[in-house]
Amino acid sequence: MTAGTGPLHIDAPTTTRLLTPAATADVLAGVLRAGFDPEAAPPRTAVPVPAGELLLMPAALGAYAGVKIAGVAPGNPALGLPRITGSYLLLDGTNLQPLALLDGAALTELRTPAVSALAVRRLTPDDRPLRLVLFGTGPQAYGHLDAVLAVRQLAEVVVVGRNPIGARALAGYARTLDVPARTGTPGDVAGADLVVCCTTAREPLFDGTLVAPGTTVVAVGSHEPAARETDTALVTRAEVYVEARAAALREAGDLLVPMAEGAIGEEHIAGTLADLVHGRVPTGRPRLFKSVGMAWEDLAVAGALYRAAREA
Template identity: 80%
Template structure:
Protein backbone atom coordinates (compact mmCIF):
# COMPACT_ATOMS: atom_id res chain seq x y z
CA UNK A 1 0.00 0.00 0.00
CA UNK A 2 1.28 3.45 -0.90
CA UNK A 3 2.26 5.56 2.10
CA UNK A 4 -0.24 8.41 2.53
CA UNK A 5 1.00 11.94 1.97
CA UNK A 6 1.47 14.04 5.07
CA UNK A 7 0.54 17.71 4.74
CA UNK A 8 1.65 19.90 7.63
CA UNK A 9 0.51 23.45 8.31
CA UNK A 10 3.36 25.12 6.42
CA UNK A 11 2.82 22.96 3.34
CA UNK A 12 -0.91 23.63 3.35
CA UNK A 13 -0.38 27.40 3.60
CA UNK A 14 2.08 27.24 0.72
CA UNK A 15 -0.26 25.24 -1.50
CA UNK A 16 -3.40 27.37 -1.14
CA UNK A 17 -4.23 30.87 0.03
CA UNK A 18 -7.55 32.27 1.29
CA UNK A 19 -8.90 33.27 -2.11
CA UNK A 20 -8.23 29.84 -3.61
CA UNK A 21 -9.82 28.04 -0.66
CA UNK A 22 -12.90 30.26 -0.92
CA UNK A 23 -13.22 29.37 -4.61
CA UNK A 24 -12.92 25.66 -3.78
CA UNK A 25 -15.92 25.85 -1.47
CA UNK A 26 -17.96 27.76 -4.04
CA UNK A 27 -17.07 25.22 -6.72
CA UNK A 28 -18.23 22.17 -4.74
CA UNK A 29 -21.55 23.88 -3.99
CA UNK A 30 -22.01 24.68 -7.67
CA UNK A 31 -21.17 21.05 -8.45
CA UNK A 32 -24.24 19.96 -6.53
CA UNK A 33 -23.04 19.15 -3.03
CA UNK A 34 -25.97 19.34 -0.61
CA UNK A 35 -24.73 20.58 2.79
CA UNK A 36 -27.85 19.20 4.50
CA UNK A 37 -27.16 15.66 3.27
CA UNK A 38 -24.06 14.98 5.36
CA UNK A 39 -24.04 13.17 8.70
CA UNK A 40 -24.11 15.26 11.88
CA UNK A 41 -20.97 15.96 13.85
CA UNK A 42 -20.36 13.59 16.76
CA UNK A 43 -19.19 15.29 19.95
CA UNK A 44 -17.79 13.29 22.86
CA UNK A 45 -16.91 14.94 26.19
CA UNK A 46 -13.47 13.99 27.52
CA UNK A 47 -11.55 15.21 30.59
CA UNK A 48 -9.54 17.76 28.58
CA UNK A 49 -12.57 19.11 26.69
CA UNK A 50 -14.31 17.61 23.70
CA UNK A 51 -13.54 15.25 20.81
CA UNK A 52 -15.30 15.89 17.51
CA UNK A 53 -15.73 13.33 14.74
CA UNK A 54 -16.63 14.78 11.32
CA UNK A 55 -16.97 12.32 8.38
CA UNK A 56 -17.98 13.21 4.82
CA UNK A 57 -17.99 11.79 1.30
CA UNK A 58 -18.43 13.53 -2.05
CA UNK A 59 -17.31 12.72 -5.57
CA UNK A 60 -14.13 10.64 -5.70
CA UNK A 61 -13.11 11.19 -2.10
CA UNK A 62 -14.14 10.58 1.49
CA UNK A 63 -12.58 11.72 4.72
CA UNK A 64 -12.89 12.24 8.43
CA UNK A 65 -11.60 14.87 10.80
CA UNK A 66 -10.92 14.03 14.42
CA UNK A 67 -10.65 17.33 16.25
CA UNK A 68 -10.00 18.13 19.87
CA UNK A 69 -11.30 21.24 21.61
CA UNK A 70 -9.21 21.80 24.73
CA UNK A 71 -10.23 25.03 26.53
CA UNK A 72 -7.31 24.75 28.95
CA UNK A 73 -4.62 24.61 26.28
CA UNK A 74 -4.01 28.34 25.64
CA UNK A 75 -2.77 28.95 29.18
CA UNK A 76 -0.25 26.16 28.57
CA UNK A 77 0.91 27.80 25.37
CA UNK A 78 -0.86 25.15 23.29
CA UNK A 79 -3.55 25.56 20.59
CA UNK A 80 -7.17 25.32 21.70
CA UNK A 81 -8.06 23.30 18.57
CA UNK A 82 -6.09 20.14 17.78
CA UNK A 83 -6.60 17.19 15.48
CA UNK A 84 -5.93 15.39 12.22
CA UNK A 85 -7.72 14.86 8.92
CA UNK A 86 -7.61 11.52 7.10
CA UNK A 87 -8.39 11.76 3.38
CA UNK A 88 -9.56 8.55 1.71
CA UNK A 89 -10.12 7.28 -1.81
CA UNK A 90 -13.89 7.39 -2.26
CA UNK A 91 -14.04 4.14 -4.21
CA UNK A 92 -12.15 1.82 -1.85
CA UNK A 93 -11.50 3.97 1.26
CA UNK A 94 -7.72 3.59 1.03
CA UNK A 95 -5.89 6.34 2.98
CA UNK A 96 -4.48 8.97 0.64
CA UNK A 97 -3.29 11.74 2.93
CA UNK A 98 -3.06 12.83 6.54
CA UNK A 99 -3.43 16.56 7.13
CA UNK A 100 -2.88 18.78 10.15
CA UNK A 101 -6.47 19.09 11.37
CA UNK A 102 -6.04 22.38 13.23
CA UNK A 103 -4.40 24.01 10.21
CA UNK A 104 -7.19 22.70 7.99
CA UNK A 105 -9.78 24.27 10.30
CA UNK A 106 -7.86 27.55 10.25
CA UNK A 107 -7.97 27.52 6.45
CA UNK A 108 -11.55 26.44 5.80
CA UNK A 109 -13.46 28.39 8.47
CA UNK A 110 -12.32 31.84 7.28
CA UNK A 111 -12.94 30.76 3.68
CA UNK A 112 -16.54 29.83 4.53
CA UNK A 113 -16.97 33.29 6.03
CA UNK A 114 -15.32 34.92 3.02
CA UNK A 115 -17.74 33.12 0.71
CA UNK A 116 -20.65 34.61 2.67
CA UNK A 117 -18.99 38.04 2.77
CA UNK A 118 -18.61 37.91 -1.00
CA UNK A 119 -22.38 37.45 -1.36
CA UNK A 120 -23.63 39.69 1.45
CA UNK A 121 -21.46 42.82 1.28
CA UNK A 122 -21.11 45.51 -1.38
CA UNK A 123 -18.13 45.22 -3.70
CA UNK A 124 -18.14 48.83 -4.90
CA UNK A 125 -16.46 50.46 -1.89
CA UNK A 126 -14.01 49.70 0.92
CA UNK A 127 -15.62 48.27 4.04
CA UNK A 128 -15.31 49.34 7.66
CA UNK A 129 -14.51 46.13 9.55
CA UNK A 130 -14.93 45.42 13.26
CA UNK A 131 -13.23 42.17 14.20
CA UNK A 132 -13.88 40.46 17.55
CA UNK A 133 -11.11 38.12 18.72
CA UNK A 134 -7.34 37.91 18.47
CA UNK A 135 -6.67 34.19 18.10
CA UNK A 136 -5.77 32.12 15.01
CA UNK A 137 -9.28 32.42 13.56
CA UNK A 138 -9.15 36.21 13.86
CA UNK A 139 -5.91 36.32 11.88
CA UNK A 140 -7.34 33.91 9.32
CA UNK A 141 -10.54 35.90 8.97
CA UNK A 142 -8.65 39.15 8.47
CA UNK A 143 -6.70 37.57 5.61
CA UNK A 144 -9.79 35.92 4.11
CA UNK A 145 -11.82 39.14 4.18
CA UNK A 146 -8.95 40.99 2.51
CA UNK A 147 -8.91 38.31 -0.20
CA UNK A 148 -12.49 39.15 -1.24
CA UNK A 149 -13.03 42.81 -0.21
CA UNK A 150 -11.10 46.03 0.23
CA UNK A 151 -11.07 47.23 3.85
CA UNK A 152 -11.02 50.94 4.67
CA UNK A 153 -10.34 50.39 8.37
CA UNK A 154 -10.13 47.41 10.72
CA UNK A 155 -11.05 47.82 14.38
CA UNK A 156 -9.96 44.93 16.61
CA UNK A 157 -11.97 44.23 19.76
CA UNK A 158 -10.19 41.69 21.94
CA UNK A 159 -10.51 40.48 25.52
CA UNK A 160 -6.74 40.69 25.97
CA UNK A 161 -5.36 44.13 25.01
CA UNK A 162 -1.94 42.72 24.09
CA UNK A 163 -3.50 40.29 21.63
CA UNK A 164 -5.70 43.00 20.14
CA UNK A 165 -2.75 45.33 19.59
CA UNK A 166 -0.76 42.51 17.98
CA UNK A 167 -3.54 41.73 15.51
CA UNK A 168 -4.02 45.42 14.68
CA UNK A 169 -0.28 45.65 14.08
CA UNK A 170 -0.40 42.64 11.80
CA UNK A 171 -3.26 44.21 9.84
CA UNK A 172 -1.13 47.30 9.30
CA UNK A 173 1.63 45.13 7.79
CA UNK A 174 -0.98 44.08 5.23
CA UNK A 175 -1.61 47.70 4.29
CA UNK A 176 -4.80 48.14 6.32
CA UNK A 177 -5.49 51.13 8.54
CA UNK A 178 -6.07 49.33 11.85
CA UNK A 179 -6.45 49.98 15.56
CA UNK A 180 -8.04 48.49 18.66
CA UNK A 181 -11.50 49.60 19.72
CA UNK A 182 -14.65 48.93 21.73
CA UNK A 183 -17.78 46.82 21.10
CA UNK A 184 -20.07 49.80 20.46
CA UNK A 185 -18.05 50.63 17.33
CA UNK A 186 -20.19 48.06 15.53
CA UNK A 187 -22.53 51.03 14.97
CA UNK A 188 -20.14 52.36 12.32
CA UNK A 189 -19.25 49.02 10.74
CA UNK A 190 -20.12 47.65 7.32
CA UNK A 191 -18.86 44.23 8.36
CA UNK A 192 -18.62 42.70 11.84
CA UNK A 193 -16.73 39.42 12.22
CA UNK A 194 -16.94 37.44 15.47
CA UNK A 195 -14.44 34.62 16.03
CA UNK A 196 -14.21 34.23 19.78
CA UNK A 197 -14.86 31.68 22.49
CA UNK A 198 -17.59 33.87 24.02
CA UNK A 199 -20.72 32.24 25.39
CA UNK A 200 -22.74 35.45 25.63
CA UNK A 201 -23.38 38.25 23.14
CA UNK A 202 -20.38 40.44 22.40
CA UNK A 203 -22.26 43.65 21.56
CA UNK A 204 -25.67 45.32 21.49
CA UNK A 205 -27.38 44.15 18.32
CA UNK A 206 -29.57 47.25 18.11
CA UNK A 207 -26.44 49.26 17.26
CA UNK A 208 -25.75 47.43 14.00
CA UNK A 209 -26.77 49.58 11.06
CA UNK A 210 -29.28 48.44 8.42
CA UNK A 211 -27.40 46.91 5.51
CA UNK A 212 -24.38 45.90 7.60
CA UNK A 213 -23.24 42.27 7.63
CA UNK A 214 -22.35 40.28 10.75
CA UNK A 215 -20.46 36.97 10.56
CA UNK A 216 -20.38 34.77 13.68
CA UNK A 217 -18.20 31.65 13.70
CA UNK A 218 -17.08 31.17 17.30
CA UNK A 219 -19.37 28.43 18.58
CA UNK A 220 -21.09 25.21 17.56
CA UNK A 221 -22.80 24.76 20.92
CA UNK A 222 -26.59 25.19 21.24
CA UNK A 223 -26.29 27.30 24.40
CA UNK A 224 -23.36 29.55 23.39
CA UNK A 225 -23.63 32.63 21.19
CA UNK A 226 -21.75 35.74 20.08
CA UNK A 227 -24.76 37.76 18.89
CA UNK A 228 -27.87 38.77 20.80
CA UNK A 229 -31.55 38.12 20.16
CA UNK A 230 -32.15 41.72 19.08
CA UNK A 231 -29.73 41.36 16.17
CA UNK A 232 -31.10 37.98 15.11
CA UNK A 233 -34.68 39.27 15.06
CA UNK A 234 -33.69 42.32 12.99
CA UNK A 235 -31.55 40.41 10.52
CA UNK A 236 -31.90 38.37 7.38
CA UNK A 237 -30.18 35.20 8.61
CA UNK A 238 -28.04 32.91 6.46
CA UNK A 239 -26.35 29.65 7.48
CA UNK A 240 -24.18 26.90 6.01
CA UNK A 241 -27.06 24.41 6.21
CA UNK A 242 -30.40 24.66 7.97
CA UNK A 243 -30.12 21.25 9.61
CA UNK A 244 -26.73 21.98 11.19
CA UNK A 245 -27.71 25.47 12.29
CA UNK A 246 -30.91 24.29 13.96
CA UNK A 247 -28.95 21.54 15.68
CA UNK A 248 -25.89 23.47 16.86
CA UNK A 249 -26.07 27.26 16.40
CA UNK A 250 -26.69 28.85 19.78
CA UNK A 251 -26.92 32.27 18.11
CA UNK A 252 -30.19 31.03 16.59
CA UNK A 253 -31.29 28.36 19.07
CA UNK A 254 -31.31 30.71 22.06
CA UNK A 255 -33.71 33.15 20.30
CA UNK A 256 -35.81 30.15 19.21
CA UNK A 257 -36.01 28.95 22.83
CA UNK A 258 -37.08 32.45 23.85
CA UNK A 259 -39.88 32.42 21.28
CA UNK A 260 -38.35 35.41 19.48
CA UNK A 261 -37.98 33.60 16.14
CA UNK A 262 -38.98 30.30 14.57
CA UNK A 263 -36.95 27.92 12.36
CA UNK A 264 -38.37 29.64 9.27
CA UNK A 265 -36.50 32.83 10.21
CA UNK A 266 -33.51 31.50 8.22
CA UNK A 267 -33.51 33.31 4.88
CA UNK A 268 -31.12 31.02 3.05
CA UNK A 269 -28.04 28.83 3.18
CA UNK A 270 -24.59 29.06 1.67
CA UNK A 271 -25.62 27.12 -1.44
CA UNK A 272 -28.46 29.63 -1.98
CA UNK A 273 -26.01 32.53 -1.71
CA UNK A 274 -23.52 30.97 -4.13
CA UNK A 275 -26.28 30.22 -6.65
CA UNK A 276 -27.81 33.69 -6.31
CA UNK A 277 -31.11 32.28 -5.02
CA UNK A 278 -31.13 34.39 -1.85
CA UNK A 279 -31.01 38.11 -2.57
CA UNK A 280 -30.19 39.99 0.66
CA UNK A 281 -33.00 42.45 1.45
CA UNK A 282 -32.32 46.17 1.69
CA UNK A 283 -32.72 48.00 4.97
CA UNK A 284 -31.93 45.06 7.27
CA UNK A 285 -28.68 43.71 8.71
CA UNK A 286 -27.46 40.39 7.30
CA UNK A 287 -26.26 37.74 9.74
CA UNK A 288 -24.25 34.73 8.62
CA UNK A 289 -23.89 32.09 11.31
CA UNK A 290 -21.33 29.34 10.78
CA UNK A 291 -20.88 26.20 12.90
CA UNK A 292 -18.32 24.38 10.73
CA UNK A 293 -19.25 21.32 8.68
CA UNK A 294 -17.51 18.16 7.51
CA UNK A 295 -18.14 18.78 3.80
CA UNK A 296 -16.02 21.92 4.03
CA UNK A 297 -13.07 20.01 5.46
CA UNK A 298 -13.38 17.37 2.75
CA UNK A 299 -13.56 19.93 -0.04
CA UNK A 300 -10.46 21.78 1.14
CA UNK A 301 -8.52 18.61 1.99
CA UNK A 302 -9.25 17.24 -1.48
CA UNK A 303 -8.04 20.44 -3.15
CA UNK A 304 -4.87 20.47 -1.03
CA UNK A 305 -4.17 16.83 -1.88
CA UNK A 306 -4.58 17.49 -5.61
CA UNK A 307 -2.35 20.56 -5.37
CA UNK A 308 0.32 18.59 -3.52
CA UNK A 309 0.25 15.78 -6.05
CA UNK A 310 0.65 18.20 -8.96
CA UNK A 311 3.37 20.35 -7.37
Protein backbone atom coordinates in the same frame (compact mmCIF):
# COMPACT_ATOMS: atom_id res chain seq x y z
CA MET B 1 4.92 17.76 3.23
CA THR B 2 6.33 14.23 3.17
CA ALA B 3 5.75 11.34 0.79
CA GLY B 4 6.62 7.67 0.96
CA THR B 5 4.94 4.35 0.58
CA GLY B 6 2.02 5.36 2.84
CA PRO B 7 -0.38 8.31 2.75
CA LEU B 8 0.94 11.74 1.82
CA HIS B 9 1.56 13.91 4.86
CA ILE B 10 0.45 17.54 4.45
CA ASP B 11 1.65 19.65 7.37
CA ALA B 12 0.61 23.15 8.46
CA PRO B 13 3.22 25.14 6.45
CA THR B 14 2.35 23.16 3.32
CA THR B 15 -1.36 23.80 3.87
CA THR B 16 -0.72 27.54 4.03
CA ARG B 17 1.47 27.43 0.92
CA LEU B 18 -0.79 25.32 -1.29
CA LEU B 19 -4.10 27.21 -1.09
CA THR B 20 -4.94 30.87 -0.61
CA PRO B 21 -8.13 31.90 1.22
CA ALA B 22 -9.68 33.10 -2.05
CA ALA B 23 -8.85 29.86 -3.85
CA THR B 24 -10.30 27.88 -0.94
CA ALA B 25 -13.53 29.90 -1.13
CA ASP B 26 -13.65 29.08 -4.85
CA VAL B 27 -13.32 25.37 -4.05
CA LEU B 28 -16.30 25.54 -1.69
CA ALA B 29 -18.37 27.55 -4.16
CA GLY B 30 -17.58 25.01 -6.87
CA VAL B 31 -18.89 22.15 -4.73
CA LEU B 32 -22.17 24.00 -4.14
CA ARG B 33 -22.54 25.02 -7.78
CA ALA B 34 -22.07 21.39 -8.77
CA GLY B 35 -25.23 20.54 -6.87
CA PHE B 36 -24.01 19.16 -3.54
CA ASP B 37 -26.68 19.49 -0.85
CA PRO B 38 -25.19 20.27 2.60
CA GLU B 39 -28.49 19.31 4.22
CA ALA B 40 -27.60 15.66 3.52
CA ALA B 41 -24.16 15.88 5.15
CA PRO B 42 -23.52 13.64 8.19
CA PRO B 43 -23.79 15.37 11.58
CA ARG B 44 -20.82 16.05 13.81
CA THR B 45 -20.29 13.74 16.79
CA ALA B 46 -19.11 15.45 19.97
CA VAL B 47 -17.71 13.44 22.88
CA PRO B 48 -16.89 15.09 26.23
CA VAL B 49 -13.46 14.12 27.59
CA PRO B 50 -11.53 15.31 30.66
CA ALA B 51 -9.47 17.83 28.65
CA GLY B 52 -12.47 19.21 26.76
CA GLU B 53 -14.21 17.74 23.75
CA LEU B 54 -13.45 15.36 20.89
CA LEU B 55 -15.18 16.01 17.56
CA LEU B 56 -15.63 13.40 14.85
CA MET B 57 -16.55 14.76 11.41
CA PRO B 58 -16.94 12.20 8.56
CA ALA B 59 -17.97 12.98 4.98
CA ALA B 60 -18.00 11.56 1.47
CA LEU B 61 -18.04 13.73 -1.63
CA GLY B 62 -17.12 12.92 -5.22
CA ALA B 63 -13.76 11.18 -5.52
CA TYR B 64 -12.99 11.35 -1.81
CA ALA B 65 -14.13 10.36 1.65
CA GLY B 66 -12.56 11.51 4.88
CA VAL B 67 -12.83 12.18 8.56
CA LYS B 68 -11.54 14.89 10.86
CA ILE B 69 -10.82 14.11 14.49
CA ALA B 70 -10.53 17.43 16.30
CA GLY B 71 -9.89 18.24 19.92
CA VAL B 72 -11.14 21.35 21.71
CA ALA B 73 -9.06 21.85 24.86
CA PRO B 74 -10.05 25.09 26.64
CA GLY B 75 -7.14 24.81 29.08
CA ASN B 76 -4.47 24.60 26.41
CA PRO B 77 -3.82 28.34 25.83
CA ALA B 78 -2.79 28.73 29.48
CA LEU B 79 -0.20 26.02 28.83
CA GLY B 80 1.06 27.70 25.67
CA LEU B 81 -0.67 25.10 23.48
CA PRO B 82 -3.30 25.51 20.73
CA ARG B 83 -6.94 25.34 21.83
CA ILE B 84 -7.85 23.37 18.67
CA THR B 85 -5.96 20.19 17.77
CA GLY B 86 -6.58 17.35 15.36
CA SER B 87 -5.85 15.41 12.21
CA TYR B 88 -7.64 14.76 8.94
CA LEU B 89 -7.54 11.42 7.14
CA LEU B 90 -8.35 11.69 3.43
CA LEU B 91 -9.48 8.48 1.71
CA ASP B 92 -10.05 7.37 -1.86
CA GLY B 93 -13.80 7.54 -2.31
CA THR B 94 -13.98 4.36 -4.41
CA ASN B 95 -12.05 1.98 -2.16
CA LEU B 96 -11.49 3.92 1.12
CA GLN B 97 -7.73 3.51 0.90
CA PRO B 98 -5.84 6.27 2.77
CA LEU B 99 -4.49 9.01 0.50
CA ALA B 100 -3.27 11.72 2.86
CA LEU B 101 -2.97 12.73 6.49
CA LEU B 102 -3.41 16.46 7.03
CA ASP B 103 -2.86 18.77 9.99
CA GLY B 104 -6.42 19.12 11.28
CA ALA B 105 -5.90 22.45 13.04
CA ALA B 106 -4.31 24.00 9.94
CA LEU B 107 -7.15 22.66 7.80
CA THR B 108 -9.71 24.24 10.14
CA GLU B 109 -7.81 27.53 10.15
CA LEU B 110 -7.98 27.57 6.34
CA ARG B 111 -11.51 26.25 5.82
CA THR B 112 -13.43 28.32 8.37
CA PRO B 113 -12.27 31.74 7.10
CA ALA B 114 -12.83 30.56 3.52
CA VAL B 115 -16.46 29.73 4.31
CA SER B 116 -16.83 33.20 5.80
CA ALA B 117 -15.13 34.79 2.80
CA LEU B 118 -17.59 33.07 0.48
CA ALA B 119 -20.48 34.52 2.49
CA VAL B 120 -18.82 37.95 2.57
CA ARG B 121 -18.55 37.88 -1.24
CA ARG B 122 -22.31 37.44 -1.47
CA LEU B 123 -23.51 39.61 1.41
CA THR B 124 -21.36 42.76 1.24
CA PRO B 125 -20.99 45.49 -1.41
CA ASP B 126 -17.93 45.37 -3.67
CA ASP B 127 -18.02 48.98 -4.86
CA ARG B 128 -16.19 50.55 -1.91
CA PRO B 129 -13.76 49.69 0.88
CA LEU B 130 -15.45 48.31 3.98
CA ARG B 131 -15.00 49.13 7.65
CA LEU B 132 -14.42 45.85 9.50
CA VAL B 133 -14.93 45.30 13.22
CA LEU B 134 -13.21 42.06 14.19
CA PHE B 135 -13.90 40.32 17.50
CA GLY B 136 -11.15 37.92 18.61
CA THR B 137 -7.37 37.74 18.68
CA GLY B 138 -6.62 34.06 18.06
CA PRO B 139 -5.70 32.09 14.93
CA GLN B 140 -9.22 32.36 13.50
CA ALA B 141 -9.14 36.15 13.86
CA TYR B 142 -5.89 36.33 11.88
CA GLY B 143 -7.25 33.88 9.32
CA HIS B 144 -10.46 35.85 8.91
CA LEU B 145 -8.59 39.10 8.41
CA ASP B 146 -6.56 37.49 5.63
CA ALA B 147 -9.65 35.90 4.10
CA VAL B 148 -11.71 39.09 4.12
CA LEU B 149 -8.82 40.98 2.54
CA ALA B 150 -8.71 38.33 -0.18
CA VAL B 151 -12.24 39.19 -1.29
CA ARG B 152 -12.83 42.83 -0.25
CA GLN B 153 -10.94 46.10 0.18
CA LEU B 154 -10.92 47.41 3.72
CA ALA B 155 -11.00 51.06 4.75
CA GLU B 156 -10.27 50.27 8.40
CA VAL B 157 -9.98 47.34 10.79
CA VAL B 158 -11.10 47.74 14.40
CA VAL B 159 -9.99 44.86 16.65
CA VAL B 160 -12.02 44.10 19.78
CA GLY B 161 -10.51 41.55 22.14
CA ARG B 162 -10.50 40.62 25.82
CA ASN B 163 -6.70 40.54 25.74
CA PRO B 164 -5.40 44.09 25.09
CA ILE B 165 -1.95 42.82 24.10
CA GLY B 166 -3.46 40.38 21.61
CA ALA B 167 -5.76 43.06 20.20
CA ARG B 168 -2.86 45.47 19.68
CA ALA B 169 -0.83 42.71 18.03
CA LEU B 170 -3.60 41.89 15.56
CA ALA B 171 -4.12 45.57 14.76
CA GLY B 172 -0.39 45.82 14.15
CA TYR B 173 -0.53 42.83 11.82
CA ALA B 174 -3.34 44.50 9.86
CA ARG B 175 -1.20 47.59 9.43
CA THR B 176 1.58 45.46 7.93
CA LEU B 177 -1.00 44.60 5.24
CA ASP B 178 -1.41 48.32 4.50
CA VAL B 179 -4.80 48.57 6.21
CA PRO B 180 -5.48 51.31 8.79
CA ALA B 181 -6.18 49.51 12.05
CA ARG B 182 -6.73 50.18 15.74
CA THR B 183 -8.18 48.53 18.80
CA GLY B 184 -11.73 49.36 19.82
CA THR B 185 -14.80 48.50 21.87
CA PRO B 186 -18.04 46.65 21.17
CA GLY B 187 -19.73 49.98 20.48
CA ASP B 188 -17.68 50.29 17.28
CA VAL B 189 -20.15 47.96 15.54
CA ALA B 190 -22.38 51.02 15.09
CA GLY B 191 -20.15 52.28 12.28
CA ALA B 192 -19.22 48.92 10.73
CA ASP B 193 -19.97 47.61 7.27
CA LEU B 194 -18.83 44.14 8.30
CA VAL B 195 -18.59 42.56 11.76
CA VAL B 196 -16.74 39.27 12.15
CA CYS B 197 -16.96 37.29 15.41
CA CYS B 198 -14.45 34.48 15.94
CA THR B 199 -14.21 34.09 19.69
CA THR B 200 -14.81 31.52 22.40
CA ALA B 201 -17.52 33.71 23.94
CA ARG B 202 -20.63 32.04 25.30
CA GLU B 203 -22.62 35.27 25.67
CA PRO B 204 -23.31 38.07 23.14
CA LEU B 205 -20.36 40.29 22.34
CA PHE B 206 -22.23 43.50 21.47
CA ASP B 207 -25.61 45.24 21.44
CA GLY B 208 -27.40 44.14 18.27
CA THR B 209 -29.53 47.28 18.13
CA LEU B 210 -26.37 49.23 17.21
CA VAL B 211 -25.87 47.36 13.92
CA ALA B 212 -26.93 49.47 10.96
CA PRO B 213 -29.19 48.28 8.12
CA GLY B 214 -27.09 46.78 5.36
CA THR B 215 -24.31 45.71 7.72
CA THR B 216 -23.19 42.08 7.53
CA VAL B 217 -22.34 40.13 10.68
CA VAL B 218 -20.43 36.83 10.43
CA ALA B 219 -20.36 34.64 13.54
CA VAL B 220 -18.18 31.52 13.57
CA GLY B 221 -17.02 31.09 17.16
CA SER B 222 -19.27 28.34 18.47
CA HIS B 223 -21.11 25.18 17.49
CA GLU B 224 -22.83 24.63 20.83
CA PRO B 225 -26.60 25.10 21.31
CA ALA B 226 -26.16 27.18 24.48
CA ALA B 227 -23.27 29.40 23.29
CA ARG B 228 -23.63 32.49 21.13
CA GLU B 229 -21.75 35.60 20.01
CA THR B 230 -24.76 37.64 18.83
CA ASP B 231 -27.82 38.70 20.79
CA THR B 232 -31.52 38.20 20.24
CA ALA B 233 -31.97 41.83 19.20
CA LEU B 234 -29.67 41.38 16.21
CA VAL B 235 -31.05 37.99 15.21
CA THR B 236 -34.65 39.19 15.18
CA ARG B 237 -33.69 42.21 13.00
CA ALA B 238 -31.41 40.30 10.65
CA GLU B 239 -31.82 38.36 7.46
CA VAL B 240 -30.21 35.12 8.59
CA TYR B 241 -28.11 32.77 6.45
CA VAL B 242 -26.54 29.47 7.51
CA GLU B 243 -24.43 26.70 5.94
CA ALA B 244 -27.33 24.26 6.24
CA ARG B 245 -30.61 24.50 8.08
CA ALA B 246 -30.26 21.07 9.69
CA ALA B 247 -26.80 21.83 11.08
CA ALA B 248 -27.83 25.26 12.35
CA LEU B 249 -30.90 23.87 14.08
CA ARG B 250 -28.71 21.28 15.82
CA GLU B 251 -25.78 23.46 16.85
CA ALA B 252 -26.16 27.22 16.31
CA GLY B 253 -26.72 28.77 19.73
CA ASP B 254 -26.95 32.19 18.07
CA LEU B 255 -30.27 30.99 16.64
CA LEU B 256 -31.33 28.31 19.11
CA VAL B 257 -31.26 30.63 22.13
CA PRO B 258 -33.62 33.18 20.50
CA MET B 259 -35.83 30.27 19.40
CA ALA B 260 -36.00 29.00 22.98
CA GLU B 261 -36.95 32.52 24.06
CA GLY B 262 -39.79 32.51 21.53
CA ALA B 263 -38.31 35.47 19.63
CA ILE B 264 -38.01 33.64 16.30
CA GLY B 265 -39.01 30.36 14.68
CA GLU B 266 -37.23 28.05 12.27
CA GLU B 267 -38.75 29.99 9.35
CA HIS B 268 -36.63 33.00 10.35
CA ILE B 269 -33.68 31.45 8.50
CA ALA B 270 -33.80 33.27 5.17
CA GLY B 271 -31.43 31.03 3.24
CA THR B 272 -28.25 29.02 3.07
CA LEU B 273 -24.76 29.42 1.70
CA ALA B 274 -25.88 27.42 -1.35
CA ASP B 275 -28.71 29.90 -1.92
CA LEU B 276 -26.21 32.75 -1.89
CA VAL B 277 -23.85 30.96 -4.28
CA HIS B 278 -26.74 30.36 -6.64
CA GLY B 279 -27.61 34.05 -6.73
CA ARG B 280 -29.86 34.88 -3.78
CA VAL B 281 -29.79 38.67 -3.27
CA PRO B 282 -29.90 39.94 0.34
CA THR B 283 -32.20 42.74 1.46
CA GLY B 284 -31.30 46.03 3.09
CA ARG B 285 -31.77 44.63 6.59
CA PRO B 286 -28.75 43.65 8.69
CA ARG B 287 -27.44 40.28 7.49
CA LEU B 288 -26.22 37.54 9.79
CA PHE B 289 -24.24 34.58 8.51
CA LYS B 290 -23.96 31.99 11.23
CA SER B 291 -21.40 29.25 10.61
CA VAL B 292 -20.95 26.13 12.74
CA GLY B 293 -18.43 24.36 10.48
CA MET B 294 -19.37 21.24 8.53
CA ALA B 295 -17.57 18.06 7.54
CA TRP B 296 -18.21 18.48 3.80
CA GLU B 297 -16.22 21.73 3.91
CA ASP B 298 -13.22 19.97 5.47
CA LEU B 299 -13.40 17.22 2.86
CA ALA B 300 -13.67 19.61 -0.08
CA VAL B 301 -10.65 21.59 1.11
CA ALA B 302 -8.65 18.45 2.02
CA GLY B 303 -9.26 17.07 -1.48
CA ALA B 304 -8.12 20.34 -3.05
CA LEU B 305 -4.99 20.36 -0.89
CA TYR B 306 -4.22 16.78 -1.89
CA ARG B 307 -4.58 17.57 -5.59
CA ALA B 308 -2.39 20.65 -5.22
CA ALA B 309 0.23 18.70 -3.30
CA ARG B 310 0.32 15.99 -5.98
CA GLU B 311 0.69 18.59 -8.71
CA ALA B 312 3.47 20.31 -6.78
